[in-house]
Amino acid sequence: MPVGTLASVKGVPQDILEELGVQILLGNTYHLYLRPGVEQVRKLGGLHRFMAWPRAILTDSGGFQVFSLNELRKVTEEGVTFRSHLDGSSHFFRSESAMEAQIGLGADIIMAFDECTEYPADRARIQSSMELTLRWAERSKKHFEEHKHEVPWATEVTTQPDATQALFGIVQGGMDHTLRKESAERTIKIGFPGYAIGGLSVGEPRALTREVVESTLEHLPADQPRYLMGVGTPEEIVEYAGLGVDMMDCVLPTRAARHGLLFTSEGKISIKQARYAGDSGPLDPNCGCRVCQRYSRAYLRHLYASNEVLAQILNTVHNLSFYLDTMRAVRHSIKLGEAARFPSVVWSQPKP
Amino acid sequence: MPVGTLASVKGVPQDILEELGVQILLGNTYHLYLRPGVEQVRKLGGLHRFMAWPRAILTDSGGFQVFSLNELRKVTEEGVTFRSHLDGSSHFFRSESAMEAQIGLGADIIMAFDECTEYPADRARIQSSMELTLRWAERSKKHFEEHKHEVPWATEVTTQPDATQALFGIVQGGMDHTLRKESAERTIKIGFPGYAIGGLSVGEPRALTREVVESTLEHLPADQPRYLMGVGTPEEIVEYAGLGVDMMDCVLPTRAARHGLLFTSEGKISIKQARYAGDSGPLDPNCGCRVCQRYSRAYLRHLYASNEVLAQILNTVHNLSFYLDTMRAVRHSIKLGEAARFPSVVWSQPKP
Numbered sequence: 001m002p003v004g005t006l007a008s009v010k011g012v013p014q015d016i017l018e019e020l021g022v023q024i025l026l027g028n029t030y031h032l033y034l035r036p037g038v039e040q041v042r043k044l045g046g047l048h049r050f051m052a053w054p055r056a057i058l059t060d061s062g063g064f065q066v067f068s069l070n071e072l073r074k075v076t077e078e079g080v081t082f083r084s085h086l087d088g089s090s091h092f093f094r095s096e097s098a099m100e101a102q103i104g105l106g107a108d109i110i111m112a113f114d115e116c117t118e119y120p121a122d123r124a125r126i127q128s129s130m131e132l133t134l135r136w137a138e139r140s141k142k143h144f145e146e147h148k149h150e151v152p153w154a155t156e157v158t159t160q161p162d163a164t165q166a167l168f169g170i171v172q173g174g175m176d177h178t179l180r181k182e183s184a185e186r187t188i189k190i191g192f193p194g195y196a197i198g199g200l201s202v203g204e205p206r207a208l209t210r211e212v213v214e215s216t217l218e219h220l221p222a223d224q225p226r227y228l229m230g231v232g233t234p235e236e237i238v239e240y241a242g243l244g245v246d247m248m249d250c251v252l253p254t255r256a257a258r259h260g261l262l263f264t265s266e267g268k269i270s271i272k273q274a275r276y277a278g279d280s281g282p283l284d285p286n287c288g289c290r291v292c293q294r295y296s297r298a299y300l301r302h303l304y305a306s307n308e309v310l311a312q313i314l315n316t317v318h319n320l321s322f323y324l325d326t327m328r329a330v331r332h333s334i335k336l337g338e339a340a341r342f343p344s345v346v347w348s349q350p351k352p
Numbered sequence: 353m354p355v356g357t358l359a360s361v362k363g364v365p366q367d368i369l370e371e372l373g374v375q376i377l378l379g380n381t382y383h384l385y386l387r388p389g390v391e392q393v394r395k396l397g398g399l400h401r402f403m404a405w406p407r408a409i410l411t412d413s414g415g416f417q418v419f420s421l422n423e424l425r426k427v428t429e430e431g432v433t434f435r436s437h438l439d440g441s442s443h444f445f446r447s448e449s450a451m452e453a454q455i456g457l458g459a460d461i462i463m464a465f466d467e468c469t470e471y472p473a474d475r476a477r478i479q480s481s482m483e484l485t486l487r488w489a490e491r492s493k494k495h496f497e498e499h500k501h502e503v504p505w506a507t508e509v510t511t512q513p514d515a516t517q518a519l520f521g522i523v524q525g526g527m528d529h530t531l532r533k534e535s536a537e538r539t540i541k542i543g544f545p546g547y548a549i550g551g552l553s554v555g556e557p558r559a560l561t562r563e564v565v566e567s568t569l570e571h572l573p574a575d576q577p578r579y580l581m582g583v584g585t586p587e588e589i590v591e592y593a594g595l596g597v598d599m600m601d602c603v604l605p606t607r608a609a610r611h612g613l614l615f616t617s618e619g620k621i622s623i624k625q626a627r628y629a630g631d632s633g634p635l636d637p638n639c640g641c642r643v644c645q646r647y648s649r650a651y652l653r654h655l656y657a658s659n660e661v662l663a664q665i666l667n668t669v670h671n672l673s674f675y676l677d678t679m680r681a682v683r684h685s686i687k688l689g690e691a692a693r694f695p696s697v698v699w700s701q702p703k704p
Contacts, residue, residue, distance in 0.1 A: 008655060008662040015642060036629065036654040044632055044650055052646045277388065280396055290367060294404045298396055302388045303360060309664055310360040 001026045001058060001249040002320055006035060007051040010254055011312040012320065014053050020289070020317070021324050024056035024108075026249045029101050030065035033091075034084055038104040046106025046152035057107040058249070061098045061140075061170075064198070064229070067116040075115060077132070095139035099147065099167075106152040107165065111196060112140035114170040119202045126174035130183050133172045137190050141167060168227060170198040175208055177215045184219035194225035197245075201230040210239070217244045234263050234326050241330045253323045257315035260304045263322045269297075271315065276301040289321035353378045353410060353601040354672055358387060359403040362606055363664040364672065366405050372641070372669070373676050376408035376460075378601045381453050382417035385443075386436055390456040398458025398504035409459040410601070413450045413492075413522070416550070416581070419468040427467060429484070447491035451499065451519075458504045459517065463548060464492035466522040471554045478526035482535050485524045485550075489542050493519060520546040520579060527560055529567045536571035546577035549597075553582040562591070569596045586615050586678050593682045605675045609667035612656045615674045621649075623667065628653040641673035 002009045002017070004025045009017060017025070027047055032038065036050075044050045047057050066073050066082045073082040079094025093101075095113040102110035113136045117129040148164040169192035173179035187195060197216050200209050213228060220226050227247035228240050237248050253263065260272040264284035269276075271283075279297035291300075291314045303311035354361045354369070356377045361369060369377070379399055384390065388402075396402045399409050418425050418434045425434040431446025445453075447465040454462035465488045469481040500516040521544035525531035539547060549568050552561050565580060572578050579599035580592050589600050605615065612624040616636035621628075623635075631649035643652075643666045655663035 006654075006658045006660055007651070008658075008660045011661045011665070013642075013662060013665060014646065035658050036650075040629060040650070040654075043630060044648070049632075050648070050651055050654075052648070052651065277392060278395060280401075290365075294366065296396070296402070296404070298388075298392070299359070299402055299404065302358075302392075302402075306358045306360075306387050308358055308360045309363045309661060310365065312661055313363070313365060313665065 001247065002323075003028070003249055003251045003254060004051070005031050005251075007032060007041075007047060009316070009320070010258065011309075011316040014051065016290075016317060017053075017320075018055070020321055021328070022055065022320070024058060024247075025053060027057055027059045027105065027107060028065055029059045029062040029098065029105065032059070032105055033062065033101050034086055038101045042104040042106070042152050046104075048106065048153070056109070058109040058247075059102050059105050059107040059111065060229075061111040061113045062093055062101065063098070063111075063114045063170075064116045066093060067118075075132075077135075079113075080115075095136045096143045099140055099143040103144070103147055103151050103165065109166045109168060109194065110144075112137045112167060112169050112192070114172060114198055116202065117172055117174045117199050119175065119199075119204045121174050123176060123179070126172075126176050126179055129174070130172045130179055133170065134183070134186050134190075137169050137187055141169075141190055141192070166193045168192050168194040168196050168225070170196045170229075171216055171220070172199045173216075174199060175204060175212055177212070180212060180216045181219050184216055188219075188221065192224075194227060194247075195220045196227040196229050196247075198229050200228070201232070206236075210243075213240060213245065214243055234323065237323070238326060238330060241327070241334075253319035254316050257319040258312050260311070260315065262300075262315060263319055265322075271297065271300050271311075272304050273301070277305075283318055284322070287318065287321060287325070289318050289325075291315075291318040291321070353599065354675075355380070355601055355603045355606060356403070357383050357603075359384060359393075359399060361668070361672070362610070363661075363668040366403065368642075368669060369405075369672075370407070372673055373680070374407065374672070376410060376599075377405060379409055379411045379457065379459060380417055381411045381414040381450065381457065384411070384457055385414065385453050386438055390453045394456040394458070394504050398456075400458065400505070408461070410461040410599075411454050411457050411459040411463065412581075413463040413465045414445055414453065415450070415463075415466045415522075416468045418445060419470075427484075429487075431465075432467075447488045448495045451492055451495040455496070455499055455503050455517065461518045461520060461546065462496075464489045464519060464521050464544070466524060466550055468554065469524055469526045469551050471527065471551075471556045473526050475528060475531070478524075478528050478531055481526070482524045482531055485522065486535070486538050486542075489521050489539055493521075493542055493544070518545045520544050520548050520577070522548045522550040522581075523568055523572070524551045525568075526551060527556060527564055529564070532564060532568045533571050536568055540571075540573065544576075546579060546599075547572045548579040548581050548599075550581050552580070553584070558588075562595075565592060565597065566595055586675065589675070590678060590682055593679070593686075605671035606668050609671040610664050612663070612667065614652075614667060615671055617674075623649065623652050623663075624656050625653070629657075635670055636674070639670065639673060639677070641670055641677075643667075643670040643673070 001024050005028045041050050066080050069082050073080055081092050098113035114133040115129050117126055144167045169187040171183045171187050173183040225246045228245040231248050262269045262271055265286040276297040282292045284292050353376050357380045393402050418432050421434050425432055433444050450465035466485040467481050469478055496519045521539040523535045523539050525535040577598045580597040583600050614621045617638040628649040634644045636644050
């Protein structure tokens with residue numbers, strides 16, 4: 001899922017996202033809550049209509065974003081007090097308000113309010129944080145069940161007149177396998193149509209991330225979506241898909257593009273380097289995207305070096321194309337029953 | 353002609369420019385000379401191949417850009433010494449080097465090196481500046497004739513094996529009708545396949561611009577392209593086309609877009625205004641561009657207020673679409689033999 005923080009995947013118009021085959025976008029509740037505001041989006045018919053995006057959208061609960069504010073937040077049993085990164089104004093988010101915001105935004109998939117446990121943390125801290133997330137998950141579900149028909153598009157005539165959003169639960173438990181198992185089991189007991197693995201990519205070593213993903217997946221139902229939040233590199237998303245993860249989101253393809261870091265079938269390229277100034281070849285000779293089909297590395301390097309906005313546009317289109325191609329290859333491999341072999345099908349780059 | 357200063361129309365990929373019906377782009381020799389450098393572009397096959405733009409390109413001579421540097425330049429008989437706005441490095445441009453740069457860049461239409469006379473200026477100053485431009489025009493033509501086959505694409509197999517660039521002359525003469533007439537006649541005597549009216553849009557009142565354009569056009573052959581440099585608003589381009597101008601370039605549609613100023617069939621809109629925050633209507637209900645067909649004013653306002661790059665992209669696409677639609681309507685009207693009436697055909701906005 002490409003990330004469209006403020007109802008826009010930075011630098012790419014929606015019609016190009018469609019052409020790239022994007023099936024679902026992620027929006028950040030915290031950011032949208034501040035700008036343009038939930039009430040504004042609700043009045044305009046919800047996020048799909050607001051941003052003119054007819055395909056699926058997932059919003060996060062705001063929990064992780066608030067967690068990232070560090071100094072600007074304070075967590076209590078009831079919820080989180082935080083200060084806006086824009087103007088320093090004070091806000092309070094609790095399970096109910098996170099649900100209210102996400103119902104108002106009207107994404108297809110919304111997330112239970114959770115506390116993302118910091119890393120490192122001792123077992124007592126991980127456990128109490130996990131317990132808090134479980135209580136918040138119950139409250140999230142309760143509020144959602146009572147208010148799910150308030151979604152902006154509820155009154156619209158659809159083929160499924162009772163269509164509502166899907167609320168996913170989030171498994172926490174830090175890097176502790178026993179607590180991950182407990183968190184998974186108790187979250188499943190509350191009952192959600194899909195489950196996310198949260199609390200990773202918070203500074204832990206990659207090998208540990210993989211271990212925790214693997215052990216947590218064992219405890220999540222394989223016939224429901226399993227969503228790993230906030231990963232990863234192309235190598236990682238292939239690896240996690242191989243472990244059984246169905247959904248992932250990451251700012252990496254779009255953010256790296258803005259810094260001139262491009263993913264190709266032949267490895268990573270930092271397009272700002274002078275070595276590309278006279279390179280008339282395509283960015284990635286094995287890529288069929290509109291950037292690789294039309295422009296040279298020399299031109300992309302010039303745009304980046306000259307700080308042209310087109311650099312961000314073209315770089316982002318290519319990186320998204322590479323990620324989406326990668327996941328298409330993964331799905332194709334799975335369909336062909338070769339899941340175990342698919343890393344080698346996707347690209348030949350040795351893994352780090 | 354949309355302006356693509358550094359081999360990119362800021363914020364718009366080339367395929368969208370094609371879709372918008374852009375027939376010709378303008379590149380700035382001064383900027384391209386500094387970045388990525390003429391030799392680099394030449395080695396990569398010229399500007400068309402470098403920027404992956406198969407349609408026409410015009411480059412200016414660098415004269416006006418250097419003129420705009422003010423404190424950073426010094427003009428002598430031989431040429432202009434100027435300092436780079438990027439790093440302060442010193443450069444010298446003369447007729448021959450302006451030709452050499454433009455032949456190396458390889459645009460379809462290139463411009464003679466000229467001095468853009470400042471405004472206001474007294475008659476003596478205008479005359480001596482005009483004489484200098486005439487001497488430079490002769491030198492430009494001489495150098496071009498001797499070197500025109502050095503264009504990067506000269507050796508390529510084309511349907512016209514002797515195809516070269518077209519070098520246009522530039523008429524100066526300040527705001528003095530007699531000197532404009534003399535400049536036109538003596539430039540025509542040197543002989544070019546097209547003529548530009550330079551030295552306008554330099555701070556003079558709009559009524560004076562129009563007067564000078566009108567009187568200069570009288571002295572330029574109607575069966576050759578007549579190019580008015582650096583104008584203008586939608587109202588102005590329609591007006592000047594009505595007077596007989598065939599070509600115009602201006603940064604206004606693209607630069608205004610970056611500042612949230614949008615041209616519509618119902619007048620100008622400053623999309624940053626709070627009044628558009630809840631406006632679910634299209635930017636311009638009479639516009640068929642991909643922006644007006646898909647997005648609301650509320651969304652465009654949100655993108656602008658949130659400083660999203662997509663704001664610049666969508667705003668620029670719309671403004672270019674509006675300009676190109678305007679010129680298409682002008683051409684259509686001319687074809688229908690209603691040239692005299694076409695301002696009212698294009699849009700109903702009262703002229704300023």
